[in-house]
Amino acid sequence: MYNPFSLRGKTILVTGASSGIGRATAIECSRLGATVILTGRNEERLAETLNLLDISENKHFSIAADLTQQASIAELVSNLPQLDGCVNNAGIGKTTPVQFISENDLEHIFHLNCFAPILLTKELVRKKKLYNSSSLVFVLSIAGNFNILPGNSIYGSAKTGLSAFVKYAALELAGKGIRCNSVSPGMINTPFIQNQAYSEEDKQKDMSFYPLKRYGEPSEVAHAIIYLLSDAASWVTGTNLVIDGGRSLK
């Protein structure tokens, strides 16, 4: 059947695949025919994701890695086959008012959200692990670029830093035929939200600012990522897709 969004024959690495958006992306990629390589730190939760993948056509596998460790990134990359795509999704948030920012928080949040995807991209390119028509997708956030909320400065700055990198990488890697794009989700129902210090009341109030009157689901981000990974987006590079139920309109 004709499907320009098919990922049949493609091998895709998904970071942060043990939970939330990464898990949903891995599941949807497998349903669209890709061979999926999962990574994250928690091997038990990676195995849970692996069990949820469509295995009718491909053999998927996982490699545990802590992306805040340079040696762990190097080992991950050395164990990878050639890739058609990489979804740089692993990330963490932390709500900290400006006067309480610590060097530790800065280092931790920037490392995973900004430095790790940059270093992983560098390693994939240097080790020639990307086919010439491959697609790199970076999961950013509306925080920083499209939505400024109190307490979110470190996270928003880290994601904004990464959004600049995506454009530079898109320009530099275009000569090799490698595309680089990003998605910027609004609030998505994953453990990420549960880990923040939001009360149910805060969440209901925040949700009322969403024109579509609800938070998003992980699969709704996954589908946008799949568009960018697929040949349907073969002439799309250096762009960002906002997926936020209209939140950034307000």
Ligand SMILES: NC(=O)c1ccc[n+]([C@@H]2O[C@H](COP(=O)([O-])OP(=O)(O)OC[C@H]3O[C@@H](n4cnc5c(N)ncnc54)[C@H](OP(=O)(O)O)[C@@H]3O)[C@@H](O)[C@H]2O)c1
């Ligand atoms: N949910 C939202 O509202 C929302 C909104 C906008 C943007 N985002 C972005 O979407 C991405 C995914 O978030 P999510 O909501 O799916 O969060 P999540 O459910 O908390 O998942 C986060 C993932 O990151 C991985 N991770 C954390 N630390 C890591 C490390 N040191 N090394 C390797 N992997 C690590 C975790 O795996 P392990 O624990 O197994 O390592 C997990 O798989 C993040 O980049 C986040 O900033 C989320």
